[in-house]
Amino acid sequence: MKSLIVVAHGSRRDESNDEVRRLTEALRAKARREFPSVRCAFLDLVAPSIPDGIDASVREGATHITVLPYFLSAGRHVAMDIPNEVSEKQRQYPQVNIRIAPYLGAAAGITDLLLSQVR
């Protein structure tokens, strides 16, 4: 079973975290067939953490987990922190395939999406 985990930074502003939760719900509705399990997790400040999110997906029966960084730039969080947390969990669950998708800012379609905002 495939599980998708959207990972955001986490904010002191609850509205920002709610934006991530709403986005996750929209993804859940859209990706239902491909990913029967869709959740969000936060790198900092907000629960669930990335390890807790992975644990929850494994408990649900996930055999493949895709971690999707909801970040615009390839800073330390994307390059180091998320991979570190994921690889620790990969060691804990060798029977589960956990991969990290390219972060949002790396998406080829982002220019078109930006242009859709100005039209």
Add this chain to the structure above:
Amino acid sequence: MKSLIVVAHGSRRDESNDEVRRLTEALRAKARREFPSVRCAFLDLVAPSIPDGIDASVREGATHITVLPYFLSAGRHVAMDIPNEVSEKQRQYPQVNIRIAPYLGAAAGITDLLLSQVR
């Protein structure tokens, strides 16, 4: 003449600012017909600032300027800081039409873009 200004936060990591500059170049190539002038500006830490970016567009002959916030959530920067800087410049240049586009995180297409990253 229409000018587009992509506004990012600005980072201590130069690579992150370079990502914004590369994105701006990609937008310039793609939006050439609609926006003969495309540049980036930064809210903090990095030049040019938003006021400097608007000044540059006006000097180039812009009659319509669209400020596009390259932000994922509607925090203080999107809700307060960018509008404040823009409205000051609007007062300075009443003959120029300056508007702020919805921030990236508000784009309806963002779920599809995220799904394109995991496929």
